[in-house]
Amino acid sequence: MIGTRVSYLDEQQRLEGYLAAPNSARDLPGVLVVPSWLNVNESICKRADRLAELGYVAFVVDLFGAAVRPGPPQSPTTVVGPFLEDRLRFRRRLSAGLRAFQGRPECNAEINGRVFSTLIYMAGVNRYAVSIGILYAKKIMSKNSFIRDLSCCDSPTD
Numbered sequence: 001m002i003g004t005r006v007s008y009l010d011e012q013q014r015l016e017g018y019l020a021a022p023n024s025a026r027d028l029p030g031v032l033v034v035p036s037w038l039n040v041n042e043s044i045c046k047r048a049d050r051l052a053e054l055g056y057v058a059f060v061v062d063l064f065g066a067a068v069r070p071g072p073p074q075s076p077t078t079v080v081g082p083f084l085e086d087r088l089r090f091r092r093r094l095s096a097g098l099r100a101f102q103g104r105p106e107c108n109a110e111i112n113g114r115v116f117s118t119l120i121y122m123a124g125v126n127r128y129a130v131s132i133g134i135l136y137a138k139k140i141m142s143k144n145s146f147i148r149d150l151s152c153c154d155s156p157t158d
Contacts, residue, residue: 001052003045006059007066008100010093015062017097018045020052021106030107032098033060037076039069057107061097 003020018040021028031051035044040060048058063083064070070079083090101107 001049003049003052006100006104008062008096010096014066015093015096015100016040016066017062017100018048018060019057019101019104019106020045020048020059021057022052022055025052025057025106027105028055028057028107030101031056031058032101033058034094034097035060035063037070037079039064041069041071057104059097059101059104059107061094061101063093 001020001022002025003018006017006019008015008017031048033044033048033051035041038044040062044060048060051058062068064079083093
């Protein structure tokens with residue numbers, strides 16, 4: 001399993017996501033991971049690693065900027081607030097992550113002649129932000145996409 005940081009931009013904002021993939025991965029199904037308010041931290045990277053162990057390529061989107069790692073005592077509302085006030089900014093940030101992910105050779109948008117878009121995995125994100133993200137994801141992805149809000153589940157089997 002390979003885990004690596006990936007630098008990319010959203011306009012002038014430098015971002016740093018995390019890519020997890022099986023060894024020698026090429027043209028595998030992709031999972032776009034949208035982290036909680038804690039951004040790209042060790043916990044969410046381990047979740048991406050687990051997805052890679054299952055045979056997917058997982059990319060954790062950087063929501064707040066390279067090296068920006070919020071945490072207590074900060075309030076989640078304070079950290080996520082700018083996205084809640086500016087939906088377009090949140091959409092741009094998700095799109096930047098998706099574009100960076102789609103450009104990776106480990107993940108291919110076409111498998112066996114049919115389009116495979118990206119699965120959206122949202123981990124512990126504010127419910128309002130999740131709804132904005134899901135609505136936007138449905139606009140940019142094909143009917144073959146699967147979007148699951150995992151912040152609503154008590155266990156992986158829910």
